[in-house]
Amino acid sequence: MSTAYRSLYTFGEDYGTIDFKYGPITLGDFPEIVENRGYFPDKSSIIYKIMGTEKDVIVGKELPLYLETREGLPERLIYPMRNGVISKSDIKAWRVVEELTRYALRKFKPPKKEFQGFYTVASISSVSPRYMYENIFKIHEKLAKEGLVKAATIIPQPLAVAIAHKITTCVVLESGHGNTQVCPISHYPVRNAIVAINRGGSDANMLTAEILKDCGYGDLAHEETLVRRVKENIGLVPADLDKAIKRAKENKEKFRAKYKIPGTRIEIDLADNSWTRFLIGEYVFNPTHEIFQSYFKRGMPKPKDVKIGDVFFMGMLDFGEAVVTAVEKCPIELQPFLYKKILLSGGNFAWDCPSKLAGVAVDSATKMKLLLKSRGIDYADVIVTESPQYSVWRGCIVYGYAVPEDYRWSWDRMEGWMFFE
Amino acid sequence: MSKTIVENLSKFFSKLGFVYVESESTDGKLIFLGNGEKALVSILNEQNLCERNALLNAVLEAYSYTGKIHKAYLAIPKILATILDGEILRRRGLGLLVYTDKEVKEVIPARRFAIEEKISSSEINELKERILNLEETVRKLSRQIDMLTEELLSLRRSARVPVEAPKITQVGIEAEPKLPSFIKDNPWVAVLSKRGKE
Numbered sequence: 001m002s003t004a005y006r007s008l009y010t011f012g013e014d015y016g017t018i019d020f021k022y023g024p025i026t027l028g029d030f031p032e033i034v035e036n037r038g039y040f041p042d043k044s045s046i047i048y049k050i051m052g053t054e055k056d057v058i059v060g061k062e063l064p065l066y067l068e069t070r071e072g073l074p075e076r077l078i079y080p081m082r083n084g085v086i087s088k089s090d091i092k093a094w095r096v097v098e099e100l101t102r103y104a105l106r107k108f109k110p111p112k113k114e115f116q117g118f119y120t121v122a123s124i125s126s127v128s129p130r131y132m133y134e135n136i137f138k139i140h141e142k143l144a145k146e147g148l149v150k151a152a153t154i155i156p157q158p159l160a161v162a163i164a165h166k167i168t169t170c171v172v173l174e175s176g177h178g179n180t181q182v183c184p185i186s187h188y189p190v191r192n193a194i195v196a197i198n199r200g201g202s203d204a205n206m207l208t209a210e211i212l213k214d215c216g217y218g219d220l221a222h223e224e225t226l227v228r229r230v231k232e233n234i235g236l237v238p239a240d241l242d243k244a245i246k247r248a249k250e251n252k253e254k255f256r257a258k259y260k261i262p263g264t265r266i267e268i269d270l271a272d273n274s275w276t277r278f279l280i281g282e283y284v285f286n287p288t289h290e291i292f293q294s295y296f297k298r299g300m301p302k303p304k305d306v307k308i309g310d311v312f313f314m315g316m317l318d319f320g321e322a323v324v325t326a327v328e329k330c331p332i333e334l335q336p337f338l339y340k341k342i343l344l345s346g347g348n349f350a351w352d353c354p355s356k357l358a359g360v361a362v363d364s365a366t367k368m369k370l371l372l373k374s375r376g377i378d379y380a381d382v383i384v385t386e387s388p389q390y391s392v393w394r395g396c397i398v399y400g401y402a403v404p405e406d407y408r409w410s411w412d413r414m415e416g417w418m419f420f421e
Numbered sequence: 422m423s424k425t426i427v428e429n430l431s432k433f434f435s436k437l438g439f440v441y442v443e444s445e446s447t448d449g450k451l452i453f454l455g456n457g458e459k460a461l462v463s464i465l466n467e468q469n470l471c472e473r474n475a476l477l478n479a480v481l482e483a484y485s486y487t488g489k490i491h492k493a494y495l496a497i498p499k500i501l502a503t504i505l506d507g508e509i510l511r512r513r514g515l516g517l518l519v520y521t522d523k524e525v526k527e528v529i530p531a532r533r534f535a536i537e538e539k540i541s542s543s544e545i546n547e548l549k550e551r552i553l554n555l556e557e558t559v560r561k562l563s564r565q566i567d568m569l570t571e572e573l574l575s576l577r578r579s580a581r582v583p584v585e586a587p588k589i590t591q592v593g594i595e596a597e598p599k600l601p602s603f604i605k606d607n608p609w610v611a612v613l614s615k616r617g618k619e
Contacts, residue, residue: 025601163609166607166608168571168608168609168612337567340567341564381560397603398604398609402610403614403616404617407616
């Protein structure tokens with residue numbers, strides 16, 4: 001097999017928390033996307049019988065056709081990567097991953113005789129425990145027997161992001177729904193310098209729900225999709241929280257937070273409490289401000305320090321301190337180069353910065369620079385990744401294309417091709 | 422303030438190219454503008470000088486304007502010129518004018534002072550913005566230099582590694598298809614292709 005073969009049959013698999021991005025190198029710049037979920041239908045149901053399938057789990061674009069009543073959804077509709085890590089004993093979640101991978105590879109399997117299987121590159125969280133790697137390889141070994149896989153490898157998502165952005169030395173902050181990973185990269189991920197934070201977009205959703213309740217929208221605060229939309233449309237990141245609150249209270253009309261839910265007559269208006277929109281963005285970057293204590297006292301869950309597998313996730317660490325902690329675990333000579341390129345990746349960094357509120361509200365890159373400056377790092381170059389939805393998949397494709405096939409998998413290095421003969 | 426004195430002083434300064442600026446002048450302190458300079462004349466008369474320390478106060482006050490005006494003069498009646506030690510004025514750069522009802526004479530020329538320029542807050546903000554822009558430009562240039570350095574190092578390393586001739590497989594693979602844009606010019610391709618060979 002040669003680079004020529006991999007230039008046709010390298011296949012990327014980005015198991016994101018919400019979406020599964022997949023496809024071969026021949027797709028060009030953009031992958032296929034399907035929701036990272038599976039549905040276990042009731043085999044005694046009429047719909048199941050009408051659809052005439054024998055599958056125990058349904059994935060892909062046809063999934064909605066199988067959905068039955070809402071009551072059974074929590075048990076039957078599974079989002080395996082919701083928190084970035086799958087529990088070892090979660091059989092249903094692993095079934096979904098297997099079926100999604102099979103679905104993706106079959107979709108692109110060419111009818112050509114010369115096809116001997118894809119070189120697949122899967123990407124998972126950098127804090128994934130070893131059993132996740134083992135299970136994903138087992139799934140690919142199974143698919144190899146079906147003629148879909150020639151060799152497989154797994155890379156951490158921050159490495160894929162750095163590859164996609166053509167930067168060989170940097171710090172990648174990957175922040176998604178459930179958690180945030182801070183990973184220094186210097187041609188390789190510096191594994192013993194990774195810092196994991198038990199805080200992500202879902203925590204900002206919880207705070208938004210509390211704010212909605214305080215403003216009289218308690219009935220809407222229970223709908224997760226709605227809360228997320230409110231967060232995305234009215235939440236702001238302040239340059240300085242105390243100053244932003246003061247300005248917002250002094251100029252209520254200028255800072256007023258209003259959002260009309262598309263397709264409905266419902267309009268959210270925070271009115272005199274519009275200053276709370278700054279709490280949402282601040283909480284993502286730095287939950288240690290005393291103003292958040294009142295929410296914790298009222299029962300909002302405080303991000304906790306937890307251990308998942310071998311990894312400690314810090315709950316309340318602010319992002320500036322997290323970056324400094326990660327970088328200072330690296331060789332001293334490398335540290336200045338790491339600070340020079342900091343990539344912010346993931347939906348949790350996609351914050352609006354309306355021009356009329358500039359200076360009070362800032363974007364994620366500016367906030368990160370301010371946090372680092374407060375710790376004596378004033379030369380950091382921070383970039384929010386372009387096309388964050390596609391970065392990881394693109395990194396997988398470059399990796400699969402470039403790494404030679406005689407570089408075999410090693411459990412010490414956690415890199416290389418695993419062949420299934 | 423005697424109108425005659427003001428007129429005589431105006432005539433004196435007009436010969437030097439200065440114009441009397443009434444709007445900035447007050448009783449006893451006249452302002453003249455000309456040749457890109459601003460001059461102050463602090464006028465004392467015989468009545469003023471009856472007050473104790475009047476002369477000393479006038480000298481100190483005229484001196485306090487240095488930094489705000491280019492030239493400072495003291496103007497006293499001719500009859501009192503002898504009581505003043507001109508050396509003190511000369512050392513401080515103050516000029517001395519002696520006047521009568523008919524004329525004004527410059528006895529000690531005034532030294533030219535530099536005016537402390539006041540900078541407005543909008544000018545300061547503009548300067549701050551320009552500094553920020555410069556810093557941003559420097560950061561961008563620094564990034565570009567780092568990228569170019571990396572590429573150069575990468576190219577040098579690849580030049581040392583013998584390039585294998587591409588293997589032709591038994592199966593008929595067509596000419597290499599067009600690669601995605603994110604592979605092109607990606608330094609990681611060189612880095613990753615050396616995995617296992619370092």
